[in-house]
Amino acid sequence: DTGVSQDPRHKITKRGQNVTFRCDPISEHNRLYWYRQTLGQGPEFLTYFQNEAQLEKSRLLSDRFSAERPKGSFSTLEIQRTEQGDSAMYLCASSLKADDNEQFFGPGTRLTVL
């Protein structure tokens, strides 16, 4: 499968635990985005990388959230001290630097915080 992949697909955790998600973008895509989607809503932007540089972070991204893309390929999103309000689908997308491109989404990681 040459599309965007995410791991794990589902994560159930207890409140207060830390979780980490991984995203593998389409090969050679140098832009990578993280979004969060709750039931009945559109995806909400969290952060964006161009290569290994994190260029933008949403104000929604509290200090409990951190994202990395150390080698400009895969990315990880870590949530520390999870809260029930963190329960959502976490979507990753990638795109290729060009004037005309689209963001390709991965299947998402569904997080449930008990």
Added chain:
Amino acid sequence: GENVEQHPSTLSVQEGDSAVIKCTYSDSASNYFPWYKQELGKRPQLIIDIRSNVGEKKDQRIAVTLNKTAKHFSLHITETQPEDSAVYFCAASMRSWGKLQFGAGTQVVVTP
């Protein structure tokens, strides 16, 4: 920041009829407007997009129109089929590679 509003939230149409979904945006600097289709349990997929230098774009049964003055854009699906049933999201961005601000989505149900 950008705010995108989408209407209606649900839309039920008979197979073969047309469906229209409307979105408005707040930031006049936005210049890229994609539409995504998300089937239940699946990832969002781009179906069509339009840039601010174009007023209308068509791809088979799908068309998008953009009114920059009024800051609204619409998705038109003609000759709807049951496989068009899904949630449709509009989005806006200041650049085609920038962050997307999504609307809340429209649940489209096409009944045979």
